[in-house]
Amino acid sequence: MSINPTTEESDAGTYSFADIEAKWLPVWEKLDTFTPVDDGSRERRYVLDMFPYPSGDLHMGHAEAFAMGDVVARYWRQLGYDVLHPIGWDSFGLPAENAAIKHNAHPSEWTYANIDTQAASFKRYAISADWSRRLHTSDPEYYRWTQWLFLRFFEKGLAYRKDHPVNWCPKDQTVLANEQVVNGACERCGSPVTKKSLNQWYFRITEYADRLLEDMEPLAGHWPERVLAMQRNWIGRSEGAHVTFTIEADGDLPAADVTVFTTRPDTLHGATFFVVAADADLAADLVTPEHASALADYRESVNALSDIERQSTEREKTGVFTGRYAVNPLNGEKLPVWAADYVLADYGTGAIMAVPAHDQRDLDFARAFNLPVRMVVDTGEEDPALTGKATTGEGTLVNSGELNGLGKEQAIQRAIELVSEQGTGERTVNYRLRDWLLSRQRFWGTPIPIIHCPSCGEVPVPDEQLPVRLPSNLRGEDLAPKGTSPLAAATDWVNVECPQCSGPATRDTDTMDTFVDSSWYYLRFVDPESTEAPFDSQKVNEWLPVGQYVGGVEHAILHLLYSRFFTKVLFDLGLVNFTEPFAALLNQGQVLNGGKAMSKSLGNGVNLGEQLDRYGVDAIRLTMVFASPPEDDVDWADVSPSGSAKFLARAWRLGADVVSEPGVDPASGDRSLRSVTHRTLADAADLLKNNKFNVVIAKVMELVNATRKAIDSGAGGADPAVREAAEATAVILSLFAPYTAEDLWERLGHPASVAAAGWPAVDESLLVQDTVTAVVQVQGKVRDRLEVPADISEDELRELALGTAQVQRTLAGRDIRTVIVRAPKLVNIVPA
């Protein structure tokens, strides 16, 4: 055998992946096996891989992810479900624009050329997709509906504009959502992100914070725990109270009420000072004239810090006194009001009551500025004022008026009651999640379908005028980032009549974050040609939620959170009847090389095309799936595509040795091989259900080994059991190695396609063994083994075990305390 694709003669005994690939690809094109019938005659199942971004050709990561998704799609088809497994492209985005600037071209040229390249590669890779549903988010036919959905959000008040300090990437010259800032740097290019105050569009995702959190419950067990944990973390729910402090009047400055958020209202009596975020307007409003210049200087120094510096936890505490005092509503104490950058303008209310004894940050600040520390919860630990370590645990309230003597939890409840009675506070829940900033100052995205009219304000583009197409006359340098959208330069495009008053007006020149495009594409796949609506709700309700979603963990928060949000809004709009888009999620691992992610700078990249040329599509697919459990990383340095190719050839060769006719009754075949076949089918079904694809491949390897042995030194190639085993091999292999499986299937005398052969029925009677080996333990240690009938009773087995010489010798006359019997496999004798 040879795994060399250039083998010149290809006789019946030589496995040539290149020949097999060339042979079957056109046959499959004609068969159209992967378009769902979609008539309700079979149960519908939807399996989806996160759609690719068209950045050049497919890479090793695509090869892994799509191999996994295809296993599920192909398995579900074998089980007889009507399977929807579509493919499309997330085709708006920066790289296309940057390429266009560089080559003085239009982004669409680069984008659609790459899509064609990737599509051809996907076909070669034998992804069992329904190509008739192919979509691209940059097609006007698609983004028309992205705009339509935006307008529905706008009508509901879920899309709005506000002035706000935003994350700004100085390199890409655009704003970024919080989710796109990683450790203070741009997720895309790595540049340190700065803050800029701009008027921008937002989606009100915070309104859905609670539902995004609660609706994760039923996903447990179907989504990876770490993804759920990351989303929980990101949403950052915390329960506590709002408490309002009055800032006393000072000279010309009037009194003011300022509310704080605290998770520890029980420690109200321990507040010894008050802090407002230095960069919030509130600080400037409160400061007395005497302290104003110090605050201004301080604010300047704070603004000069990058996010990365500011987020360092090692920093010394800094701040300035505002000259004002806040009155504690519970005990009337006057607390000095400070402005400091350790309080965030963006979180909670941008102001806090500082309880240095029981909060480390407050304690650090108190020690830096010699402010008092008062312990109000006795945790049994040393006084934080002395140790410098705040105590945050359980304890008994002290120095706290009527809260004294209560435990922490009781005191929290009681304190909330007290401020509620006073009207100075209430129970509340606070979230870390911010609204989703969706405007981008870039060209290659979905235009925001809003017209700005000097007299009517923000006017939605009427639905019948959608799509608002991108202007076609901009290219090359016209697209270079300038800090404002390049669309502004297309004056013909920008200047329009106001749809309401017909006066002169201008289009919004920002485009949408591409994550908006990808937040609903899984719905469009159900009905991709529709010109009436983004999708047919009835059809969507029939197909969704997606039964199995497959993609990388890098989208644990971004795409998955946004899509969940979109689905909930669409539910509220009555457009879908479910609230979670993805019932099950599989995060495939990364493909590494030598322990590290592949990268140009490390020079450890592996080219997918070269691997396919060298080992064949099936060997690469099999290697990806066999290497480890799907969610684990695959280190390409640790795996053996040539080993996979060898196995495939071995499986394929079975075809030549099966000499019985198709359709022969296997009942008369060799029983032990039949047992292996049916055991393999049963185990594989179980393993596939649990995404243990790597183990399924190990099982089919065993089946191939057993079949080879039966042919060479057992029942022989004419035995019907050998045919049965080879056919089962072809069907199981069809999930992982479609070309080899198809060719084997043909060699076994069947017409194409094995993909539609159906999962063989398991004969339960073949799974039962006549006799099994029972293990006899004394005190957990194995002392003997017995061949016993599989249906032996507990009593019989106990008697047998107690009677063995080994057991008698080990017991050496000791009394028996108890005997554990798990018929027919185990007996454990426990001596007294």
Next chain:
RNA sequence: GCCCCAGUAGCCCAAUGGCAGAGGCAGGAGACUUAAAAUCUUCACAGUGUGGGUUCGAGUCCCACCUGGGGCACCA
């Protein structure tokens, strides 16, 4: 600092609380061959990161720790 995940043979990995080993890679031996490749057969190697606990019995469950990976983080 908080949260999540993982540590089994030289390597990748299996193992409903019940004999630690299914499969593969790399390695050794044999058959076939003039020889090699390919093919077929066969062999060896760990007591499951560490320390406790629960149990008749723990790789598996619980606690603590160590190591590695990931997420969040002056989030009140």
